[in-house]
Amino acid sequence: MKNPSTRLLVLLSLLLTFGAATAQETPTPGGTAIVVLGSDPEHLNPGISTSYPVGAVAANIYSGLVRQRADGVPEGDLADSWTVSDDNLVYTFTLRPANFHDGTPVTSADVVFSMTDVLAPNHGRFITAYNKIASIAAPDASTVVITLSEPYAPLIGLLTVFDAPILPKHLYEGTDPLTNPVNNDPVGSGPFEFANWVRGERVEIVRNDDYYLDQALLDRIIFRVVPQDVARSTALEVGEADLTWGFYLPPADLPRLEANPDLQVWRGITIPALYFVFINNDTPGLDNPLVRQALMHAVDRDQVVEQAQGGLGQAASGPLGAGFAYAYSEDTDYRTLYPYDPDRARELLAEAGVSDLELRFVYDSARSAFASTGEIMRDQLGQVGITLRLEPVERAVMVERVYNGDYDLSMQSFTSSGDPVIGYHRIYLSAAPGTPFVNATGYGNPDVDGLLAEAASLADLDARAAVYDQVLAILAEDVPTMVMFDELATEAAAASLRGMRTLLDQRDGLEFLWFAQ
Amino acid sequence: MADQRITNAGASGSATMAAAWKRFRRNRSGLLGLVLVVLLALVALLAPLLAPHDPFRTSRNSFSPPLVTEGHALGTDHLGRDVLSNVIWGARVSLLVGVAAALTATLIGVFVGSLSGFFGGWFDELLMRFTEFFQIIPRFVLALIVVAFFGSGLLNLILVIGILSWPQTARLVRSQYLSHKTLPYVDAGRALGMRSARLIFVEILPNVMAPVLVVASLDVAQAILLEASLGFFGLGDPNLTSWGGMLNTAQSYMQRAWWMSVFPGVCISLAVLGFNLLGDGLTEAADPRMSMR
């Protein structure tokens, strides 16, 4: 470019383009986003259910005391701020001024009512906190005091809208929360208000203009119910949907979606979840740790991640996964301890004196990742002389069978819910038979129980790490369950959508969504 | 001596059988049906010899399109398993379930229909109510419920499909017995002192088998389709390869691997077509007036 004017022109146009580009990245309000749900929510009360679609819609209609940013750091939601006493037993929350969508102010009375009358009897996760709570008090209209009976590190994480939504006392008092019609016509205090629900098709929420925190940028969000998993990807591709979370995306479609210039795909870890296989300690042969170690050697977990989970997993894992740095140690990584080695597996089986084992693999028939894992295991266990019978059953039957010991191997996935204390301890703690969603193996080690209890009381992560190291060492030897992989979360959205994953849970914080023009 | 002649007079003599076969041979589509069915049977029987791989054997070479990887003519599925081998072994399940279910349906249907047609009376009334009941609820819906609730093993599938299909046969057999029981040879048999059981099963039954075989053939087609539908909903036996099961898995991979869906689908269609054509051909051969031509 010899002519200086030309150079200036080029420079100017570059500046303008750059300027325009940056200008486009400021959030612009307005518009409607369509978010995909894989099934119709049963109702819209997150206080009586931990179901995924219920939380997805209701988390944006209701509020909790706190919310968690993407990095896991908690900040105030309905609670403006909070203090913790020195002995870690007394938590004092100061509520900020806020109203429910019908204009009624939110007070501490609503908080106490929600927790004691609705959540405590009905919410599976909140119970784990409630069992450690000695009292919940409301000294004045904007103060809530929670007193624990013993220190419980995960408490704050259990006070988000998913586990402790604040429900309107004036609409729920004196009614049965399970059948109250407000469940289908919710009145919350969140960034969106409930607008409309066409059963089996869509749920609509609209911006709450009186929201006390970040005003929603979008005017409206439509949750569209798409039961067929493949149709969810197609909906994105043809512009009939703007956002689909990994929970609802078939992994097989990800490469195609990633290649599509009109879409954006994200992979990463939000809230860690662990995929594993319960090993029934009461089945003859499976009570021998050598046999269990053989099982780990016999299955190629990298293949499982690649084919059964579509690559959305991390096979490097220990007994408590790899999602929490303080609960993971390289010494107890199953990839180094039990690499895929069918010969070694056969050796161990011979050493244990076990041959011609026939095992029943029980799993929830709705989970295709479990089915594929079972089929890979059937092939690979077969090669070391173990016959695997696949028994897919509906969830209700699976729960009944597995948690009453009627199985040999069973694949499960448990979410950590943000803290291994909440989500993972239950995999290894001794449990009475018959309780769903806890340890179903019949394995119980008093040392492990003691160590896990200790870890639960420690807020300091380094101290916890030291305790976990001891636990991991024991579990890595005993292998009570076959840990398959840590789940990798994913998300696919229209290329122009911004503001996803501002908060920790992908379903949360939809008020931050906006469309770039 | 006398009963021998009487029996012969009623039975389908070899003369009529030969004529029927000649008619069947002339019917091109019926022959096509026969060819398809025989082909299916051969594939099913010789599966261990024909299949190039163990259908359950997984590998890291997943989603290979047809003719791309050596040794996998129809490609591989999401777990790296050979599609051709699975299709071949799937023929076994389809054929087994189809034939066994149709056989069950035929046995029950013949038994009930013959008694009902021959004796009439309250038994007949009961049967009619029964068949009406089965007509009301679509078979697929009932099968779905029963299998979803009580398990999807092979035996379950055969029993469920068979039990849902017998009313058709029963009604046909019943109407046949209604018309046959007034014929002279039956009267003659009665006059000779033959017991009812003998009359029903030894004398009349052979004359009635022709249309029953036609219905049985169509039953097999229906059973194969029903089994595929159940498999498509994930209610097949998971420890066996079946075409319906393959279609169920293929759903998630339609865009990425069309061959996982196309080949089992084509096979189901051909199998069903084969039995339908065979049934039509048999209809025409047995009695040209009854046919659709």
Next chain:
Amino acid sequence: MSGAAGNAGGEGGGLGKYVARRLFNAVPLVLGVIVVNFVLIALAPGDPVTHLIGEFPAPADYVERVRADYGLDRPLPERLVRYVGNVLQGDLGFSFANRLPVLDLLLQRLGRTLMLMLTTVVLASALGLALGVLAARRPHSVGDRAATGFALAGYAIPEFWLGQVLILVFAVWLGWFPAGGFRSVRIEYSGWAAVVDYARHMALPVAALSFRYLAITTRLTRASMLEVMNTQYIVAARARGLSERALLRRHALRAAALPVVTVIGYNFAFIVAGSALVETVFGWPGIGRLMYDSIFTRDYPVLLGILLLVSVTVIIVNLLTDIAYALLDPRVRY
């Protein structure tokens, strides 16, 4: 067709009594359906309450309370009696999974399934009749063979697979039609645009659903047309110089339509089954999809409600078909 005009005089009263008798007979049938299904479902393993709880361990007394709320802790005969009593009063129960009265839920979804089913029946019947007539006019011609071949394919091809293939070809590869759902979600059309929107979404599911029906109707029309065309009656009319078209229209079609009408009516049950399959493939939010879902969520009241609905519908359609048959064919005496 020997004239049985003797019946014409008593037709009105006879028909009325016939209908009454049939309806009367239908009652124990429906009752039987309810009882059998109720018992069947109650015997099934798997606890519906588990589905309601979510993915996390729930406190034991919460579970017990939900169970009691839905009356699941009572003995079977008592539940059965209570259920039947409720049904007779128009109360079909409360859906576990949807937290809505069953009747409301069914009514919401029924319309959408009817959209599919009625369109299918009308289209497939009309098209089938037309194709069958065309094929019958020139038997064994190329057109005839094509129609017959097409009909045979329709018998054999599973409709759910056909649905998948249609989506792949027409929605994904060609992009002519939406890939699922029952109307556009982003924009709410009204008036004529809404009709077009619904039509676009219905095109593929109706195509998949009607294929088999079309096949049956085509074949049957063709067969009965051929049979009729060869009768003396028609030959004589042709000899009298009646034009081909008038012949078809006035005589042959009417006679041929008879068995077709019966087939359409009696195969209605298959369309119901087919709709469950097709609604699943296309994500069509109708009764078929609801039935499938409620089986897997063990939502017994909804399932029973649907079975009741289906059986009543099939009975009514059968009855209507019988009446149509009786009216069309003067030979029938009741």
